[in-house]
Amino acid sequence: MAQVLILGKGAREHALAQTFIASPQVDQVYVAPGNSGMETKGIQILSDIELDDFAAMLAFAKEKAIDLTFVGSEEPLIGGVVDIFQEAGLKIFGPSQAAAQLEGSKDFAKSIMAAAKVPTAHHRTVTSLPEAQAFLTQASWPLVFKIDGLAAGKGVSIIAEEEQARNYLLEVYRTNPAQKLVIEEFLQGPEFSIFSFVGPDGQIQHVPLAQDHKRRFDGDRGPNTGGMGAYSPLPWLNEKDKNRAIQELVLPVLAEMNKQGMPFTGVLYTGVILTKAGPKVxxxxxxxxxxxxxxxxxQLQSDFYQNICDLLAGRPANFIWQKEAYYLGVVLVSPAYPAKSEEKLPVPYYKDLAPLIVNYATVEKDGEQLVSDGGRILTVVGHEANLQAARDEVYRTILANNTALAYRKDIGHAAL
Structure with missing residues (x-):
């Protein structure tokens, strides 16, 4: 029987652990560092291994003879964990440090898109306050400001007028006078996410599309966050637009990465906006x-462990996805989120929320009680034959548990 190591600690990694342990070939999943809400039969957390402690990860993988390591979180990827594991002869799924620049640097991603002639927002990269201020004098509003580098989904600001933008820039360059900042035009249209599993031989397997809800409050208002909820598949997106996005956005970038000597293996996440001119990145x-x-x-009905092993080995991977139901997830957060909060709030256990799927993100144990330990706390996921029924099921369960945690009450609104 196989043992799997997942690198990360949030709700995404909990979902990955649940998917791997469902494989008849897997009897143990380890999550480093994980969180206390994940632990159940077959899933063990390694809370003493931090996300940047690659030596400890490698030592554990060797000691336990781990059969497959799957990198869930972006930080280890950008730090080069895949290169380190591969040099040690260990099986790991994710991009190299060079390829991970697609997320690690928004300016790098823009340069790849330009070379691949992939449609995206017009932009300018600046590296100083005077340069950024000079750009504002010739700008059309609103503008999108993106910190170059990792920002946990919170490095994007949409600003509607010049005075607000100037105050924003003063704050950005006060903390880092040489900050690289991508300033780009504001695009309008519905957004969606394409996930592509890519093997080292270039095999590509796409998954059901999803739509995230980035803004903190109902009606898509407030600051950007790491994500407040999502649903999948998308009833409003036709096959023509989906295929066009894959052909014009995903495939050319993968080809360009290969051309530039940085072939991509792992999961490529393409965030798409469907403008009047067509899909753009x-x-x-x-x-x-x-x-x-x-x-x-x-939604996966096939053996995830086998699918990933097949991809890495260059064998045809037979991903099978359900087509009968809609899945909708609502993220419960600290009321202060996205601002930091030290408040420890009680968090419901999975058994209280069953039969819904629960994925824990930032929780810890206080005696027998789970309590919050960060911003996004958990995701509650329901599935039904139609999206409205799935949404009703999730919100009914959340309300029944009288949680003090905050959440958006309109997830899935664009499709309903």
Whole structure:
């Protein structure tokens, strides 16, 4: 029987662990560092291994003779964990450090898109306050400001007028006078996420599409977050637009990465906006999205462990996805989120929320009680034959548990 190691600690990694342990070939899943809500039969957390402790990860994988390591979180990928494991002869699924720049640097991603002639927002990259301020004088509003580098889904600001933008820039460059910042035009249209599993031989397997809800409050208002909820598949997107997005956005970027000597293996996340001129790229990430993973992975009907092993070995991977139901997930957060909060709030156990799927993100144990330990706390996922029924099921269960945690009450609104 196989043993799997997952690198990460959030709800996405919990969903991955649940998907791997469902394989008849897997008898043990380890999650480093994981969180206390994940632990159940067959899933063990390694809370003493931090996300940047590659030496400890490698030592554990060797000691336990881990059969497959799957990188869930972006930080280890951008730090080069895949290169380290591969040099040690261990099986790991994810992009190299060079390829992970697609997420690690928004400026790098823009340069790849330009070379591949992939449609995206017009932009300018600046590296100083005077340069950024000068750009504002010739800008059309609103504008999108993106911190170059990892920002946990919170490095994007949409600003509607110049005075607000100038105050934003003063704050950005006060903390880092040499900050690289991508400033781009604001695109309009519905957004969706394409996830592509890519093997080292170039084999590509796409998964059911999903739509995330980035803004903190109902009606898509408030600051950007790591994601407040998602649903999948998308009833409003036709096959023509889906295929066009894959052909014009995903495949050319993968080809360009290969051309530039940085072939991509792992999960490519293409964030797409469907404008009047056609689909355009909002961003690339190099791993499954969170909370999209929580509504996509439960749709898998084939053996995930076998699928990933086949991809890595260059064998045809037979991913089989359900087509009868809609999956909708709502993220429960600290009331202060996305601002930081030290408040420890009680969190419901899975048994209280069954039969829904629960994926824990930032929780810890206080005696017999689970309590919150961060911003996004857990995702509650329901599935029914139609999207409205799935949404009703999730919100009915959340309300029945009288939680003090906060959440959006309109997840899935664009499809309903």
């Amino acid at each position: 909002i961003e690339f990430n190099v791993r499954l999205g969170d909370p999209e993973a929580q509504v996509v992975l439960p």
